[in-house]
Amino acid sequence: MDNKKLQKLVEDISIQFFQKPFRHLALFNPRLRSTGGRYLLGTHNIEINRKYFEQLGETELYGIIKHELCHYHLHLEGKGYQHRDPEFKQLLKQVGAPRFCTPLPAVKRTVQSKKILIYACKECAQIYKRKRAINTAKYVCGKCRGQLVKVKELTSS
Structure with a gap:
């Protein structure tokens, strides 16, 4: 899915569930890491994390879009658009949007060995x-101002 298809999808969901048009930009933001999407107050644009669509599918994407559209429409109407506001919670229930997105599956990372310099x-x-590492030519002991020397390097996995 590209940004044009996402824009069309957001516009369609806005009409279908909110009976109001979406008149701003919707796009994928590759820099998003820990959230499914975000509504930008200044520009009124919606940014979506592409990884949620790729890893969790269209159903999760629809939920994220509905959630961000709740922020969008309530903000433009001057109503409570934040997560804690009762108007926001009520609109989420009304359109069937999730309050939080499903966490992405954990990526297996290679375990790096930790080194400790003494x-x-x-x-x-x-x-x-x-x-x-400490530059021993530049730094001295904080206790007596004596010269520091590297004793050993420990590595653990």
């Missing part, structure tokens, strides 16, 4: 554990 002060033997 530094010690030459003067007072104070130990410092760090995830990132």
